[in-house]
């Protein structure tokens with residue numbers, strides 16, 4: 001299909017809204033909130049939508065909400081999503097609108113996501129009568145490990161109005177400013193936390209034969225995990241298991257009773273994810289038993305793999321290049337090992353997540369501070385492009401962009 005000849009008006013809408021987007025983004029940035037309940041952020045987002053012809057749907061589990069825009073026709077429905085929460089770290093950017101909440105910072109750019117989604121709502125509402133269907137704006141808290149998308153789905157918010165396709169943008173300082181980047185298939189990894197507690201028998205460090213030392217057993221488990229990954233997981237379906245914490249003992253001359261290992265499992269398919277889980281569950285107790293100790297494995301499942309459907313990514317590429325030219329799109333050669341809870345939405349609804357480059361002015365995208373850094377700074381001007389992309393993607397999908 002051909003894209004609607006409306007690119008220019010979405011570009012102009014984004015540019016006209018930019019001063020408002022910057023003001024909203026800075027206000028949210030200065031008052032970051034963590035987790036599933038973000039009263040200040042939600043209030044700012046709703047204030048930005050005041051007066052627009054939107055139905056608001058909320059659930060009991062979070063302060064997130066769905067704002068629904070119904071066009072005149074009973075066509076398809078597209079969901080646009082923006083996450084809203086900050087991270088628990090101290091901000092060191094020196095920006096004039098830096099966090100006023102010590103211990104919290106918008107270091108993942110979700111402040112810009114809220115502003116772009118609110119801007120897209122405003123721009124699409126202005127052309128409501130031309131829409132060939134319905135647009136859902138999903139304002140979602142709790143992305144940073146709190147399963148906010150899943151809570152909103154468990155609250156039934158995806159069932160009030162059921163989307164046929166879903167789309168999300170994520171800014172990144174490590175993609176050139178204004179460039180959209182995406183890929184079909186797995187985009188981001190599943191991320192599961194694990195803890196292994198090895199229990200032996202404490203004693204005097206000079207007499208290990210009278211004790212059961214859990215420390216060498218824990219070390220053996222750490223190396224066995226790496227061998228397990230390379231020997232049981234197919235090489236073309238990669239898994240990363242990293243032990244990030246190992247803790248045991250109190251001093252030089254005491255053998256402790258326990259050693260604890262904590263780490264993360266990153267994977268790109270349910271098959272390899274299950275192989276890694278089963279491998280940990282098999283190795284740790286058996287290695288411990290071989291030495292007369294015991295081990296308990298606890299796996300805390302995190303976000304699933306973020307999988308983008310090829311037709312949805314193709315549409316994003318066509319929309320981005322139609323708006324801003326061929327240079328404005330990059331197909332990512334490989335997925336990244338980060339994780340994202342939009343994965344829950346994409347498990348139910350075909351769609352895509354796309355990165356939007358936001359390298360700070362004067363910075364180098366290869367070396368500037370990454371997302372989650374205490375010094376992460378963004379080029380907020382790219383929000384105008386983000387609004388145009390949201391709007392044009394929604395319009396293109398509703399006009400028949402791809403078969404869901």
Ligand code: NI
Pocket residue numbers: 108109110143170
């Ligand atoms: Ni993020």
